[in-house]
Amino acid sequence: MREGLFIAFSLFTIAAASGVVLSKNPVYSAFSLILSFFGLSGLYLLWGSTFMAMIQILIYTGAIVVLFVFVVMLLNLQVIRENSPNLLFVGVVSATVWFFSLIILRVLTRAIPTNVTEIPTNQLRTISKLLFTRYLWPFEVLSLFLLVMIVAIFAITRAQEISHGGEKV
Protein backbone atom coordinates (compact mmCIF):
# COMPACT_ATOMS: atom_id res chain seq x y z
CA MET A 1 0.00 0.00 0.00
CA ARG A 2 2.62 2.51 1.14
CA GLU A 3 5.05 1.51 -1.61
CA GLY A 4 2.33 1.59 -4.26
CA LEU A 5 1.38 5.09 -3.22
CA PHE A 6 5.04 6.05 -3.26
CA ILE A 7 5.53 4.78 -6.80
CA ALA A 8 2.36 6.56 -7.94
CA PHE A 9 3.50 9.86 -6.43
CA SER A 10 6.99 9.43 -7.92
CA LEU A 11 5.67 8.90 -11.43
CA PHE A 12 3.20 11.76 -11.03
CA THR A 13 5.99 14.11 -9.89
CA ILE A 14 8.24 13.22 -12.79
CA ALA A 15 5.43 13.55 -15.32
CA ALA A 16 4.54 17.01 -14.00
CA ALA A 17 8.21 18.03 -13.94
CA SER A 18 8.62 17.03 -17.57
CA GLY A 19 5.52 19.10 -18.30
CA VAL A 20 7.35 22.14 -16.90
CA VAL A 21 10.24 21.73 -19.29
CA LEU A 22 8.34 20.53 -22.35
CA SER A 23 5.31 22.80 -22.58
CA LYS A 24 5.53 25.77 -24.92
CA ASN A 25 3.37 28.14 -22.91
CA PRO A 26 4.92 29.47 -19.67
CA VAL A 27 1.48 29.46 -17.98
CA TYR A 28 1.23 25.70 -18.53
CA SER A 29 4.77 25.38 -17.18
CA ALA A 30 3.77 27.22 -14.02
CA PHE A 31 0.75 25.01 -13.45
CA SER A 32 2.77 21.86 -14.10
CA LEU A 33 5.20 23.17 -11.50
CA ILE A 34 2.31 23.36 -9.01
CA LEU A 35 1.33 19.74 -9.78
CA SER A 36 4.94 18.60 -9.40
CA PHE A 37 5.21 20.34 -6.03
CA PHE A 38 2.05 18.63 -4.83
CA GLY A 39 3.51 15.29 -5.88
CA LEU A 40 6.71 16.08 -3.98
CA SER A 41 4.63 17.02 -0.98
CA GLY A 42 3.02 13.58 -1.10
CA LEU A 43 6.48 11.99 -1.22
CA TYR A 44 7.54 13.96 1.86
CA LEU A 45 4.38 12.85 3.63
CA LEU A 46 5.12 9.21 2.84
CA TRP A 47 8.63 9.67 4.22
CA GLY A 48 6.99 10.85 7.43
CA SER A 49 8.16 14.44 7.18
CA THR A 50 4.89 16.29 7.74
CA PHE A 51 6.69 19.57 8.32
CA MET A 52 8.32 19.58 4.89
CA ALA A 53 5.08 18.49 3.21
CA MET A 54 3.38 21.53 4.73
CA ILE A 55 6.28 23.86 3.86
CA GLN A 56 6.32 22.56 0.29
CA ILE A 57 2.70 23.51 -0.28
CA LEU A 58 2.73 26.73 1.72
CA ILE A 59 5.95 28.26 0.43
CA TYR A 60 6.54 26.67 -2.95
CA THR A 61 3.02 26.61 -4.36
CA GLY A 62 1.69 29.41 -2.17
CA ALA A 63 4.46 31.91 -2.72
CA ILE A 64 6.94 30.94 -5.41
CA VAL A 65 4.64 29.60 -8.12
CA VAL A 66 2.12 32.36 -7.45
CA LEU A 67 4.96 34.82 -8.06
CA PHE A 68 5.76 33.05 -11.33
CA VAL A 69 2.14 33.12 -12.48
CA PHE A 70 1.85 36.75 -11.44
CA VAL A 71 4.87 37.77 -13.52
CA VAL A 72 3.76 35.69 -16.52
CA MET A 73 0.35 37.36 -16.45
CA LEU A 74 1.91 40.80 -15.94
CA LEU A 75 4.23 40.53 -18.91
CA ASN A 76 1.55 39.60 -21.46
CA LEU A 77 3.94 37.26 -23.23
CA GLN A 78 3.68 35.75 -26.62
CA VAL A 79 4.94 32.19 -27.03
CA ILE A 80 8.62 32.21 -27.96
CA ARG A 81 9.47 30.13 -30.98
CA GLU A 82 12.19 27.66 -30.03
CA ASN A 83 14.08 25.46 -32.38
CA SER A 84 13.90 21.79 -31.48
CA PRO A 85 16.78 20.73 -29.22
CA ASN A 86 19.80 18.82 -30.35
CA LEU A 87 19.00 15.24 -29.35
CA LEU A 88 22.66 14.29 -29.01
CA PHE A 89 23.12 17.14 -26.53
CA VAL A 90 20.04 16.03 -24.55
CA GLY A 91 21.33 12.46 -24.44
CA VAL A 92 24.83 13.43 -23.37
CA VAL A 93 23.60 15.77 -20.61
CA SER A 94 21.10 13.28 -19.18
CA ALA A 95 23.55 10.40 -19.35
CA THR A 96 26.17 12.46 -17.52
CA VAL A 97 23.70 13.49 -14.82
CA TRP A 98 22.47 9.91 -14.34
CA PHE A 99 25.99 8.50 -14.21
CA PHE A 100 27.44 10.94 -11.69
CA SER A 101 24.36 11.11 -9.50
CA LEU A 102 24.18 7.32 -9.29
CA ILE A 103 27.77 7.29 -8.05
CA ILE A 104 27.03 10.05 -5.55
CA LEU A 105 23.86 8.32 -4.34
CA ARG A 106 25.78 5.08 -3.97
CA VAL A 107 28.21 6.84 -1.66
CA LEU A 108 25.42 8.63 0.19
CA THR A 109 23.47 5.48 0.95
CA ARG A 110 26.55 3.98 2.57
CA ALA A 111 27.61 7.04 4.56
CA ILE A 112 26.78 6.90 8.23
CA PRO A 113 26.36 10.36 9.72
CA THR A 114 28.20 11.10 12.94
CA ASN A 115 27.46 13.66 15.65
CA VAL A 116 23.90 14.34 14.55
CA THR A 117 20.66 14.90 16.39
CA GLU A 118 18.17 12.05 16.51
CA ILE A 119 14.76 13.00 15.24
CA PRO A 120 11.89 12.05 17.55
CA THR A 121 8.23 11.92 16.70
CA ASN A 122 7.71 15.61 17.38
CA GLN A 123 9.65 16.95 14.42
CA LEU A 124 8.68 20.59 14.63
CA ARG A 125 9.91 20.97 18.21
CA THR A 126 13.28 19.41 17.32
CA ILE A 127 13.73 21.63 14.30
CA SER A 128 12.86 24.83 16.12
CA LYS A 129 15.08 23.92 19.07
CA LEU A 130 18.00 23.27 16.71
CA LEU A 131 17.35 26.50 14.81
CA PHE A 132 17.59 28.51 18.02
CA THR A 133 20.54 26.69 19.56
CA ARG A 134 23.08 25.07 17.29
CA TYR A 135 22.04 26.85 14.10
CA LEU A 136 21.31 30.23 15.67
CA TRP A 137 23.93 32.18 13.72
CA PRO A 138 23.05 30.79 10.28
CA PHE A 139 19.43 31.53 11.12
CA GLU A 140 20.22 35.15 11.98
CA VAL A 141 22.36 35.55 8.88
CA LEU A 142 19.40 34.24 6.88
CA SER A 143 17.15 36.99 8.24
CA LEU A 144 19.77 39.60 7.31
CA PHE A 145 19.98 38.00 3.87
CA LEU A 146 16.22 38.35 3.40
CA LEU A 147 16.42 42.03 4.35
CA VAL A 148 19.21 42.58 1.80
CA MET A 149 17.10 40.80 -0.83
CA ILE A 150 14.11 43.09 -0.20
CA VAL A 151 16.33 46.17 -0.59
CA ALA A 152 17.89 44.70 -3.73
CA ILE A 153 14.51 44.03 -5.33
CA PHE A 154 13.42 47.60 -4.62
CA ALA A 155 16.67 48.91 -6.09
CA ILE A 156 16.32 46.77 -9.23
CA THR A 157 12.71 47.68 -9.96
CA ARG A 158 13.15 51.38 -9.20
CA ALA A 159 16.49 51.82 -10.99
CA GLN A 160 14.79 52.16 -14.37
CA GLU A 161 12.49 54.97 -13.21
CA ILE A 162 15.32 56.87 -11.53
CA SER A 163 17.54 56.70 -14.60
CA HIS A 164 14.67 57.98 -16.76
CA GLY A 165 14.48 61.26 -14.88
CA GLY A 166 12.22 60.07 -12.12
CA GLU A 167 8.53 60.06 -12.94
CA LYS A 168 6.39 60.45 -9.86
CA VAL A 169 5.02 57.17 -8.55
Added chain:
Amino acid sequence: MNFPLSMTYWSHFVVVAMFALGLLGFLLRKNTIVVLMSIELMLNAVNLLLIETSMRTHTSEGIILVVFVVTVAAAEVAVGLAIVLNLYRMKGSVNLDHFKSLQG
Protein backbone atom coordinates in the same frame (compact mmCIF):
# COMPACT_ATOMS: atom_id res chain seq x y z
CA MET B 1 9.84 3.85 11.85
CA ASN B 2 11.60 1.66 9.33
CA PHE B 3 11.22 2.39 5.65
CA PRO B 4 11.31 -0.21 2.90
CA LEU B 5 14.37 -0.05 0.69
CA SER B 6 12.28 0.37 -2.46
CA MET B 7 11.17 3.79 -1.21
CA THR B 8 14.81 4.87 -1.12
CA TYR B 9 15.36 3.61 -4.65
CA TRP B 10 12.25 5.34 -5.98
CA SER B 11 13.25 8.55 -4.21
CA HIS B 12 16.66 8.43 -5.84
CA PHE B 13 15.00 7.83 -9.19
CA VAL B 14 12.81 10.91 -8.71
CA VAL B 15 15.82 12.96 -7.56
CA VAL B 16 17.95 12.09 -10.56
CA ALA B 17 15.10 12.44 -13.07
CA MET B 18 14.02 15.82 -11.70
CA PHE B 19 17.59 17.09 -11.59
CA ALA B 20 18.22 15.97 -15.17
CA LEU B 21 14.96 17.57 -16.35
CA GLY B 22 15.81 20.81 -14.56
CA LEU B 23 19.31 20.88 -16.02
CA LEU B 24 18.01 20.23 -19.53
CA GLY B 25 15.37 22.94 -19.18
CA PHE B 26 18.00 25.32 -17.86
CA LEU B 27 20.29 24.63 -20.79
CA LEU B 28 17.79 24.35 -23.64
CA ARG B 29 14.83 26.65 -23.04
CA LYS B 30 14.84 30.20 -24.38
CA ASN B 31 12.16 31.64 -22.11
CA THR B 32 13.82 33.24 -19.08
CA ILE B 33 10.87 32.48 -16.79
CA VAL B 34 10.94 28.78 -17.70
CA VAL B 35 14.69 28.78 -17.03
CA LEU B 36 13.98 30.08 -13.51
CA MET B 37 11.38 27.31 -13.07
CA SER B 38 13.98 24.74 -14.11
CA ILE B 39 16.28 26.04 -11.38
CA GLU B 40 13.41 25.46 -8.95
CA LEU B 41 13.11 21.88 -10.20
CA MET B 42 16.79 21.24 -9.51
CA LEU B 43 16.53 22.75 -6.03
CA ASN B 44 13.51 20.56 -5.29
CA ALA B 45 15.36 17.44 -6.39
CA VAL B 46 18.11 18.24 -3.90
CA ASN B 47 15.51 18.93 -1.21
CA LEU B 48 13.95 15.52 -1.76
CA LEU B 49 17.36 13.86 -1.44
CA LEU B 50 18.07 15.72 1.80
CA ILE B 51 14.69 14.84 3.31
CA GLU B 52 15.03 11.22 2.24
CA THR B 53 18.48 10.87 3.81
CA SER B 54 17.36 12.69 6.91
CA MET B 55 14.28 10.54 7.48
CA ARG B 56 16.02 7.27 6.64
CA THR B 57 18.86 7.85 9.07
CA HIS B 58 16.56 9.40 11.72
CA THR B 59 18.48 12.65 11.87
CA SER B 60 17.31 16.23 11.61
CA GLU B 61 20.27 18.00 10.00
CA GLY B 62 18.88 17.48 6.51
CA ILE B 63 15.61 19.13 7.40
CA ILE B 64 17.42 22.15 8.83
CA LEU B 65 19.40 22.42 5.61
CA VAL B 66 16.18 22.21 3.59
CA VAL B 67 14.68 25.07 5.60
CA PHE B 68 17.65 27.22 4.59
CA VAL B 69 17.42 26.09 0.98
CA VAL B 70 13.71 26.95 0.78
CA THR B 71 14.33 30.46 2.14
CA VAL B 72 17.16 31.15 -0.26
CA ALA B 73 15.13 29.72 -3.16
CA ALA B 74 12.22 32.07 -2.41
CA ALA B 75 14.55 35.07 -2.29
CA GLU B 76 16.31 33.96 -5.46
CA VAL B 77 13.05 33.66 -7.38
CA ALA B 78 11.93 37.10 -6.20
CA VAL B 79 15.17 38.72 -7.37
CA GLY B 80 15.22 36.74 -10.61
CA LEU B 81 11.69 37.74 -11.52
CA ALA B 82 12.43 41.38 -10.68
CA ILE B 83 15.36 41.23 -13.09
CA VAL B 84 13.14 39.59 -15.73
CA LEU B 85 10.55 42.34 -15.31
CA ASN B 86 13.21 44.99 -15.78
CA LEU B 87 14.64 43.23 -18.84
CA TYR B 88 11.16 42.99 -20.34
CA ARG B 89 10.73 46.73 -19.85
CA MET B 90 14.02 47.40 -21.60
CA LYS B 91 13.85 44.90 -24.47
CA GLY B 92 10.16 44.05 -24.79
CA SER B 93 10.89 40.32 -24.69
CA VAL B 94 11.98 37.57 -22.33
CA ASN B 95 13.81 35.56 -24.96
CA LEU B 96 17.30 34.79 -23.66
CA ASP B 97 18.77 35.23 -27.14
CA HIS B 98 17.76 38.90 -27.13
CA PHE B 99 19.89 39.65 -24.09
CA LYS B 100 23.29 39.98 -25.71
CA SER B 101 24.85 43.17 -24.43
CA LEU B 102 25.90 43.68 -20.85
CA GLN B 103 25.13 47.40 -20.91
CA GLY B 104 21.56 48.66 -21.35
